[in-house]
Amino acid sequence: MKQKIVDTVFDNWCDKEFNSEILAAMDNAVKNPNEDTIFQLVSITEASAFKDGFHECLKLLRSLFTGNPEM
Numbered sequence: 001m002k003q004k005i006v007d008t009v010f011d012n013w014c015d016k017e018f019n020s021e022i023l024a025a026m027d028n029a030v031k032n033p034n035e036d037t038i039f040q041l042v043s044i045t046e047a048s049a050f051k052d053g054f055h056e057c058l059k060l061l062r063s064l065f066t067g068n069p070e071m
Contacts, residue, residue, distance in 0.1 A: 022048060 018026070025044045029037040 019048065 025041040
């Protein structure tokens with residue numbers, strides 16, 4: 001289960017498709033690179049990754065509690 005958690009988190013970071021909010025912030029940071037636009041991009045990206053990771057964690061917990069710890 002420990003390795004599944006590590007793999008899930010890693011996959012979530014590597015295989016992430018950007019949503020429109022992230023793409024807009026990325027475009028803004030490229031066109032106007034300054035502290036505010038870069039911080040906004042990082043904040044939006046981190047929030048998205050956190051939410052996705054939380055949902056994956058819930059799936060893993062559900063699987064553990066239903067008796068499928070190996071997934």
